[in-house]
Amino acid sequence: MGIVSERTESHIQVVTVDYPPVNALPVRGWFELAEAVTRAGQDPDVHVVVLRAAGRGFNAGVDIKEIQRSAGYEALVGANRGCHAAFGAVYDCAVPVVAAVHGFCLGGGVGLVGNADVVVAADDATFGVPEVERGALGAATHLARLVPQHLMRALYFTARTVTAAELHEFGSVYRVVPRAELDEAAVDVARDIAAKDPRVIRAAKEALNGIDTQHVHRSYRFEQGFTFELNLLGASDEARQAFLDGKATG
Incomplete structure (x- = not known):
């Protein structure tokens, strides 16, 4: 359980998130993920990183239970800083990051995927930012990289999800495949990239980041404020507790 980083084949590093039951990451998990992605990009023998997850879904965001258990704001600040570090690590990784998404991709998951270079998704994948229902703001920066502006606002205000097939129509999801074929499809894209000089x-990764029209680090920190x-x-504490109480009685 945790973050696993392994070289599955020549020049491809696969980073797997495994925090059952739903991959809602604790503070430590976000920082571990940031470290794994950064370390992979710093390895000259790594040409591309595949970011995937084990279990029922790609990512359910932050661990709300951890925040509610914590006295004061230490866990909240930690989650904010951890998410910022993990999202930034994906964006700043020295090599391209291919995200392989299945099941639910919520909140922090959208932060990771929105900052990835290529997104491959299973046909059961759904994407959403339920932050307004949790008393928080964040990841609109990254959702805006996946869908047009007005759709982003509608998804954000309603907290509804969008399917991988819908994102494929916008071009933000590169391929949609059956769940059983997801890992191979993501690695297949990675192989194509890894074969290049x-x-x-x-240099291309650095150049593309340099011409990006959106300053993702500053934009996301603005949301976190x-x-x-x-x-x-x-407002946030009430929303988080209502969510947890609803899960317990639902």
Whole structure:
């Protein structure tokens, strides 16, 4: 359980998130993920990283139970900083990151996928940012990289999800495949990238980030400021507890 990083074949590093039951990451998990992705990109023998997950879904965001158990704001600040580190590690990774998404991809999962370079998804994958129902804000920065502006706003305000097939129509999901074929499809894309001259690919990653129209680090931190404000007002704590109480009785 945790973050597993392994070289599955020449020049391809596979980073797997495994935090059962739903891959809702604790503070430590976000930082471990950031470290694994960064370390992979720093290895000159790695040409591409595949980011995947074990279990029922790709990612369910932060561990709300951990935040509710914590006195004060230590866990909240840790989750904010951990998410910022993990999302940033994917975006800043020196080599391309291919995200392999199955099942649910929520909140922090969208943060990871939105900052990935290529997204391959299973046909059961759904994407959403339920933050407004949890008393938080965040990952609109990354959702906006997956869908057009007005759809992003509609998804954000309603907290509804969008399917992999819908994202494929926008071009943000590169391929949609049956669940059983997901890992191989993601590695197949990775092989294509890994076969290129790594000097050129690393330069291309840096160049593409350099011409990006959106400053993802600053934009996401701006969103997080409102999350902390909502916590000071008490709105976030009430929403998180209502969510947990609903899960317990639902």
